[in-house]
Amino acid sequence: MLNACKADCGSQRNRTSRRDRRIAVTVVEPAFRAGTAQGTTAAPEVAALFEPFTVNGLMLPNRIAMAPMTRYMSPGGVPDAAVAGYYARRAEGGTGLIITEGTLVGDPACVAPAGVPRIHGEDALAGWAGVVDAVHAAGGTIVPQLWHVGIYREPGFVPEPPLTAVGPSGLDLAGEPFTEPMTDAQLAVAVDAYVRAAVDAQRIGFDGVELHAAHGFLIDQFLWPATNRRTDAYGGPPAARARFGAEVVAAIRRATGPDFPIILRFSQWKVTDFQARIAQDPDELADLLAPLTAAGVDAYHVSTRRFWLPAFDGSRLSLPAWTRRVTGRPVIAVGSVGLADSDFQEAFEGAATRPASLERAVAAVEAGEFDLLAVGRAVLSDPYWAAKIRDGRTDELRPFDPASLETLT
Structure with missing residues (x-):
């Protein structure tokens, strides 16, 4: 199930304040960046997706992001x-922003299957520095997704047996008792783990960070009433349920400074419950996101199963569009972007797929409903998906093939 949830111009900030950069990145004119040949103009029908965009000073050559997988x-x-x-090829292929797969923060209670990368320990950080250098050399921008699974567990998680799980109320994703609620000391350890990961990411040259606050993992376990039944300042109304996430954001902001982009990914659905909701209406959504925005979130990455579907009764607006409306922050939309005939979960289970039309996405960007589009499975199967879309070579697009999950092509 983990695979189901992971899955302004120029691509480099060109700021002299970046610390401990492993290699110098050659400054290249924006027209050459992210796989864009000099003088190339996007096909008119997708031109809106290939306009530059800026997130807190981070200049992106286009509106296409690689979703974390x-x-x-x-x-x-x-x-x-x-x-x-693997990541550098997506940058070469025209993807404006690379968001890495989930990377485990350094809380001992944060565990996952073997082979999942971590973002703590000098060996892992040296490995990520190599990734950053490769993406920058290819003309791309890259942020790591900082991930704490919280109380979520599956067979095969390491270490085995896993260390004691942590969650806001000690409830599993079915709402059943699993362990004791998180203590103040455990909350502090988790916040510190996120902060250390963000500081290290900044030090080795990442262009920002994304916090994984979606799909039933730790920050989301606080946002979701089914797993957060605390009666203290971290539970109850939406703003209180957002307090833990806001504390993480604020602590990262203090540690990294005002000009280091912080993206936050959230969702209604969970890996165990596609019908779950953290907000029942736009007012609840506004209350939930307000503390996070005030704490320093620069952009929201809104994960839905199908990005175009209405979020709430009585309105045609999608969850990304409502997020843009109630926060005023830039929004990345994601959810079955590159898949026709099926959604991401069906695709992972082997359903035949073909490239989807981008008309709805283009219309939504042109209407200001959201700002960027994250693409997962399509970019996983075809590193040059963005360039092919940009150049009107849609007949060359590769359909998603579940076999691509087994390789790093």
Whole structure:
């Protein structure tokens, strides 16, 4: 199930304040960046997706992002040259922003299957520095997704047996008692793990960070009433349920400074419950996101099964569109973007797929309903998906093939 949830111009900030950069990145004119040949103009029908965009000073050459997708291919949790090549090819292929697969923060209670990368320990950080350098050399921008699974557990998680799980109320994703509620000390350990990961990401040259606050993992376990039944300041109304996430964001902002982009990914659905909801209406959504925005979130990455579906009764607006409306922050939309005939879960289970039309996505960007589009399975199967879309070579697009999950092509 983990695979089901992971899955402004120029691509480099060109700021002299970036610390401990492993290699110098050659400054290239924007027209050459992210796989875009000099003088290339996007096909008119997708031109809106290939306009530049800026998130807190981070200049992106276009509106296409690579969605995070767990690959289980980092031996010992350390991304190697194969991982670096995998991400660099997507940057070469025209993807404006790379969001890495989930990377485990350094809380001992945060565990996952073997092969999932971590973002703590000098060996893993050196591996990620190689990834960053490869993506930058290819003209791309890249942020790591910082991930704490919280109380979520599956067979095969390492270490085995897993250390004690942590969650807001000690409830599993079915709402059943699993362990004791998180203590103040455990909350502090988790916040510190996120902060150390963000500081290290900044140090080795990442262009920002994304917090995984979706799909039933730790921050989302606080947002979701089914797993957060606390009666203290972290539970109850939406704003209180957002407090833990807001504390993480605020602590990262203090540690990394005002100009380091922080993206937050959230969802209604969970890996165990596609019908779950953290907000029942736009007012609840506004209340839930307000503390996170105030704490320093620069952009929201809104994960839905189908990005175009209405979020709430009585309105045609999608969850990304409502998020843009109630926060005023840039929004990345994701959910079955590149798949026709099926959604992402059906595709993972082997359903035949073909490339989807991007008319709805283009219309939504042109209407200001959201700002960027994250693509998962289509980019996984075809590293040059973005360039082919840009150049009108849709007849060359590769359909998603579940076999691509087994390789780092």
